[in-house]
Amino acid sequence: MSLYSEISQFKKLFHGIRIHEDFIIIDLKLPLSWEDKKILQQKTNTQEGNVVQMKINSSDKNSKLISFYSLFDEKNTNILVEEIKKVIKWNTDVEEKNELLNKKMMELQKVFHENNLESLREININFYPQFKKDLDGGKTDNELVQQGNTKGPVTD
Secondary structure, eight states: OOHHHHHHTTGGGEEEEEEETTEEEEEEEEETTOOOHHHHHHHHEETTEESSEEEEEEEOSSEEEEEEEEESSHHHHHHHHHHHHHHHHHHHHHHHHHHHHHHHHHHHHHHHHHSOHHHHHTOOOOOOOOOSOOTTSSOOOSOSSOOOSSOOOOOO
16 A cells, blocks of 8 residues: 555544654644543554554544554554544534434434324334344344243143
């Protein structure tokens, strides 16, 4: 992958890249509300310790400048880029979930304002997650429990 492709995947967050001694450092300007250290610690713990480190350099009321760094070799640089992508993905997913939650709350609020109390009492909200594949790689049924093939104990 080209340097342009690597940098462009960070989009508007990219601030800079540099080499210092034996380290590669990627600087990103992240929204102040984003989780970073907690996500990075969950993802990068290895038997040898954290491969990717971070340092918060400065912040203002909307954003923070963070340096993510690791040893400058091919393996650790690839890990660095992947871990930064995971931090970004986790936070953008949280933002999207919050937006979706707000949208659904507004839709539900509209339903409550437009209907009478009796019809609202009849509302039944069911949520059944759709699983794409089970652990064996096959398709799953919507049933939570399947019929067994053994007989229970005999009682008198």
